[in-house]
Amino acid sequence: MTAAMPISLDVNGEHVDAHVLPRLNLADFLREHLQLTGTHVGCEHGVCGACTVRVNGEIVRSCLMLAVQTHGASVETIEGLSDSGEIADLQAAFRERNALQCGFCTPAMLMAAQDLLKQHTRLSMRSRPQRGRAWRAREDRGTRKSLGPLGAGSAEFVYRQGGSTAEP
Numbered sequence: 281m282t283a284a285m286p287i288s289l290d291v292n293g294e295h296v297d298a299h300v301l302p303r304l305n306l307a308d309f310l311r312e313h314l315q316l317t318g319t320h321v322g323c324e325h326g327v328c329g330a331c332t333v334r335v336n337g338e339i340v341r342s343c344l345m346l347a348v349q350t351h352g353a354s355v356e357t358i359e360g361l362s363d364s365g366e367i368a369d370l371q372a373a374f375r376e377r378n379a380l381q382c383g384f385c386t387p388a389m390l391m392a393a394q395d396l397l398k399q400h401t402r403l404s405m406r407s408r409p410q411r412g413r414a415w416r417a418r419e420d421r422g423t424r425k426s427l428g429p430l431g432a433g434s435a436e437f438v439y440r441q442g443g444s445t446a447e448p
Contacts, residue, residue: 287351292360309347318358332388358387
């Protein structure tokens with residue numbers, strides 16, 4: 281039997297010390313050990329993006345990362361971003377524009393959308409999160425419309441409609 285390993289990390293600004301099995305993924309650690317259930321597990325292959333969290337400021341798929349890999353790291357979940365108010369405007373925009381879909385992926389979509397807004401000052405249909413992150417806003421008009429007024433500074437969201445540029 282494999283022995284549990286000690287890890288020490290910050291989760292949503294709070295220090296956490298734990299003992300975990302080496303094969304435990306970060307998503308399960310967050311959900312089962314810390315009761316942070318906003319991080320969802322969908323495909324368990326890193327394709328759907330429902331398990332998106334931030335590790336040291338970069339969004340990652342927590343179903344593909346082992347909890348032991350976060351030793352000494354800073355992890356942020358949807359609960360942390362929501363409680364801090366960091367994504368309040370984005371949450372309101374998703375709600376007002378009916379971009380919630382079924383709700384299962386919404387926490388991860390909010391995290392990815394917030395990251396996208398940080399990356400780009402002008403968004404377009406071609407604007408997508410970097411490093412292979414799952415993003416379905418192209419297929420969902422409500423999600424695209426939610427990003428419109430929220431970019432940093434003078435960011436604007438545009439999309440092509442019949443060859444012309446128009447706001448959603």
